[in-house]
Amino acid sequence: MDLVLSKEAIDNIINVLDEDLLRAGADCVLLVDRSGNLIVNRGDPANLDVVALAALSAANFGATAEIAKLIGEDDFALLFHKGKNENIHFTKVGKGFILITLFGKEVSLGLIRLNTAKVTETLIPILGGEQ
Amino acid sequence: MSFIDLSKNEVQCKVVYYGPGRGGKTTNLLYLHQAMTDSVRGKMVTIDTKGDRTLFFDFLPLALGKIQGLSIKIQLYTVPGQVMYNATRKLVLKGVDGIVFVADSLKVQKEKNIESLANLRQNLAEDNLDMKDIPLVLQFNKRDLGGSNIPILTVEEMQEDLNSELQVPWFSGSALKGDGVFETLREISKRTVKYVSRKLLSR
């Protein structure tokens, strides 16, 4: 279950993230796998440690999945943390990946939700399906 | 699970430092972090250490240069050793590519070492991984206490307890002083990269 992505696949992912999330106003978008690897990051992550963010997000998602099990759910499809100026939105992509979107208060959560759902659909086949 | 990015010719793999609580896993990472230059190491993240016990994990990303044109990035993690944190250990083990088992040389920790190794085997098995397949290196830590008035296990005894069946590479070490820390990392990195590339070639 190791992942190998060609330059073409990476370019496709970059296009989708840029088109649907950065253009919609997101500051930064990361695709990570659930073991904590950073697959792609886009946007302007000035002063942001993206490698640490990837590892912590995977762990956070894993911990939340345990919470989900405790209340009889399989997993949560998305997580959202709201800050004073910056918000962070996590969406599950298939079983093995997480899409992380950072956006400011001027961008609506609804738009981010809508677009991450669309992006997720596009990414799943590129990442080798639902597994 | 490793990730290979052919657009950057880069491989990322995950190495987990496992072992009983207070055996020296965090100290290994701290030593590496302070001994390495900024070009090699990323930021070390330690989550919620309460009274110096790791509650979730420590994380240290390293860029170890190139092998045959491929840039090697290794993310080091530690697990909390205390028996009650098994759910956390399983979480951190997710997608592991290589393991360093840090055993404690203190005589009083003899059983704890054995239990922790058995726990590792069990957790891997639950993820359909056989401990014999995954790259594994042992480190017998705290050898600096030899000659002090604290009773410690002999290396032979530790080999017998932990490695008689596995027969994996092992190192004596003192994470506190830095002895054996780089040797351990070098061996597990080499094995992990080999393991990942072998899997890659067999696809």
Ligand SMILES: Nc1nc2c(ncn2[C@@H]2O[C@H](COP(=O)(O)OP(=O)(O)O)[C@@H](O)[C@H]2O)c(=O)[nH]1
């Ligand atoms: N004498 C000695 N003490 C050590 C060594 N490595 C770790 N320690 C000490 O053992 C304690 C637990 O170490 P720590 O790295 O937190 O263990 P962990 O629970 O495996 O992460 C700390 O007080 C360390 O200073 C070593 O090589 N020699």
Ligand SMILES: [Mg+2]
């Ligand atoms: Mg620790």
